[in-house]
Amino acid sequence: MTPGCAITEWARRANWEITGLLLVPQGIGSLVVRSAVGRLTDRLGPRPVVLAGVLLAAAGMLAFTQADTDTDLVVLGIAAAIFGAGLSAVTIAVMAGAYQGLAPAQIPHASSGTRILQQVGGSFGTAVLATTLQWNTGFQGAFWWAFGFALAAAVPAALLPGRRRRDQADRSLAARRVVDQGG
Numbered sequence: 001m002t003p004g005c006a007i008t009e010w011a012r013r014a015n016w017e018i019t020g021l022l023l024v025p026q027g028i029g030s031l032v033v034r035s036a037v038g039r040l041t042d043r044l045g046p047r048p049v050v051l052a053g054v055l056l057a058a059a060g061m062l063a064f065t066q067a068d069t070d071t072d073l074v075v076l077g078i079a080a081a082i083f084g085a086g087l088s089a090v091t092i093a094v095m096a097g098a099y100q101g102l103a104p105a106q107i108p109h110a111s112s113g114t115r116i117l118q119q120v121g122g123s124f125g126t127a128v129l130a131t132t133l134q135w136n137t138g139f140q141g142a143f144w145w146a147f148g149f150a151l152a153a154a155v156p157a158a159l160l161p162g163r164r165r166r167d168q169a170d171r172s173l174a175a176r177r178v179v180d181q182g183g
Contacts (some may be wrong), residue, residue: 018073025077029060029084031106037092045163051090054157055080058150064143097160125149156158 041049060083068074098114099107125146132142 007156022073022080023077026079026084026087030079030088032087033088034092037089038096041093041096043163044102045161046093047157047160047162049093050090050097050157050160051174053086053093053156053166054092056086056089056152058086058147059128060084060086061143061147065140065147067140067143086150090157099167100161 037049037053046063060079060081061080063075063082097115098110102110128149129142129145133139134146135141
C-alpha cells in the first residue's frame with residue numbers, strides 16, 4: 001500500500017474508492033520515468049540513476065512525514081507521484097545493473113537472486129514499518145523511518161557499477177562468445 005493510501009484510510013477514515021485513487025499518482029509517476037530511466041541507465045550506468053531515484057523517493061516520502069488529516073489530497077498525490085518516479089528509477093536501474101556484464105548462462109542465477117532479495121527486503125521493510133506503528137509512533141513516525149530507509153539505500157547504491165567503459169563491454173562480449181561456443 002502506498003503512503004498516501006495508508007494515511008488517507010487511517011486518518012481520514014476514507015472509503016476504499018478514495019483510498020484506491022491515491023494509487024493512481026504513484027503509478028503515473030512510475031510510468032512516466034520508465035523509458036528515460038532505461039536510456040539513462042544504458043548511458044550512465046546504474047549508480048547515478050539509482051542515487052537519483054533514491055533522492056526522488058526520499059523527497060516524496062518527506063512530504064508524508066509532514067502529512068496529517070488536513071493535508072490536501074493533491075499534495076499527497078504529487079508526493080506519491082514523486083515517490084513512484086523514484087521507486088521506478090531505483091527498481092529499473094538495479095535490475096539492469098544486476099545483469100550487466102553477465103554471460104547468458106549466468107542470467108537465471110542473477111534473476112533468482114534479485115527476486116529473492118526483493119521479496120526479503122520488501123518483507124523486512126514492511127515488518128519494520130508495521131512495528132513502528134505498533135510503537136504508537138503514528139504514521140508520521142513510520143514515514144520518518146521509511147524516509148530514513150530511503151536515504152540509507154544510498155549507501156549500497158553508491159557501490160553499484162557506474163558507466164561501463166568500451167573496453168569492459170568488449171571484454172564482456174568476448175567472454176560471452178567463449179561461453180556460448182562451449183569453450
